[in-house]
Amino acid sequence: MTGIIAKEIKGGRFVRQANRFTDRITADGSSGYPAEPGRYRLFVSYACPWAQRTLIVRRLLGLEDVIGLGVVDPIRDDRGWRFPEPDPVTGATFLAELYRATDPSYDGRVTVPCVWDTRTERMVTNDFPAITTTMELEFAAHHAPGAPDLYPEELRTEIDELNELIYTTVNNGVYKAGFATSQEAYDEAVDALFDTLDRLEERLATRRYLMGDRITEADVRLYPTLARFDLVYYGHFKCNLRRLADYPNLWGYARDLYSLPAFGETTNFDHIKRHYYATQRNVNPSGVVPKGPIIDWTEPHDRARLTAS
Known part of the structure; x- marks a missing residue:
């Protein structure tokens, strides 16, 4: 380390x-x-x-x-x-x-x-x-004409509360698991992480995005962790109770966002894998970068059905 x-x-x-x-x-x-x-x-x-x-x-x-x-x-x-x-x-x-x-x-x-x-x-x-x-x-x-309002005033309190949960247990939670040096710390982090993922899976059963029909700051904060989950966090950080692909709603939601240029074109899977595996020698002493997993982020999804008419 x-x-x-x-x-x-x-x-x-x-x-x-x-x-x-x-x-x-x-x-x-x-x-x-x-x-x-x-x-x-x-x-x-x-x-x-x-x-x-x-x-x-x-x-x-x-x-x-x-x-x-x-x-x-x-x-x-x-x-x-x-x-x-x-x-x-x-x-x-x-x-x-x-x-x-x-x-x-x-x-x-x-x-x-x-x-x-x-x-x-x-x-x-x-x-x-x-x-x-x-x-x-x-x-x-x-802002460009027609740019979305990612932090609407009427939703800020709810966005802030959700962001705090996501940051503590998911965004930073994977690091708490991956860098833990005691069993207690690891168990605590992993349990909190998957408890929140379970809750988000339920939330996304009836909403296309975290706040409903519009993309907000909350989606921006959750997506990068999802994009790295099966690729690195599942194995490298031992967050392996379930894969993102095992959550139908979260996995569909992540692919829905990935299909948008702002999300998909800023997701560099090669940089992600090489950074985590080759750089974090405290977790992966050899620095060997695995070939897999093979994940199809362009697989069709049906998230548009949740958009209100």
């Missing part, structure tokens, strides 16, 4: 480190970081579920020309995320260079997604839960 990951194991349980950079971009600029087109650069890995959320929202809202993008290599070592070639805007070879340009004393794990301000040459935020809602709310003036 690398030293940085080891710092996040407490009593056999994985406790995710706090986000270091938590400044906010605001529509009115009151934070000092106004939501200006062309000013910010979003750094992501296609392998990272937290980063994929931001790619999905950026695409759904038509912000590709508003917020720049830098993509790191899926294979990460003790130096952190590396750019395949020096980033053309910042000149950085490793993302850690930009973290330390903002905070020279930083010695924690370097994470994606994060947002860099090209004007002040500082890291604004790596607070992944806030990045998508910032795009949805603070960049609203720059």
Whole structure:
């Protein structure tokens, strides 16, 4: 186990480190970081579920020309995320260079997604839960015509409550299981994970999406974990009570979302497999990447039947 990951194991349980950079971009600029087109650069890995959320929202809202993008290599070592070639805007070879340009004393794990301000040459935020809602709310003036409202005001309380459950037991729950170093911690994480998946399966029996007939922030947050579930979490993280494919509603729902370009075209299965198996040597010491499983994400689904007329 690398030293940085080891710092996040407490009593056999994985406790995710706090986000270091938590400044906010605001529509009115009151934070000092106004939501200006062309000013910010979003750094992501296609392998990272937290980063994929931001790619999905950026695409759904038509912000590709508003917020720049830098993509790191899926294979990460003790130096952190590396750019395949020096980033053309910042000149950085490793993302850690930009973290330390903002905070020279930083010695924690370097994470994606994060947002860099090209004007002040500082890291604004790596607070992944806030990045998508910032795009949805603070960049609203720059959304493409007809862009969906992913965080409607009348549903925010319900979305926030569901997001908290999904984050705790599913998004982060798979990591709690995979990085657990005690049987008790592992059992606790896996039981909570599958309890929530069972509840979501029931919820999706009568709704096309988590909130009904419209895609929202809740779907954006759940999908990346589902996209990685049978591919890596089932085996690599020992989340093997059931596969996603064993849940008819969840599996159909995931394929329904995958069929949309914002979801499917930001899902890079090659990057996902190589990152988890080749990078996380604490879980897979050999670094050998398995050939399977073979999964047909284009298999037809019947989710449209749940859309109200």
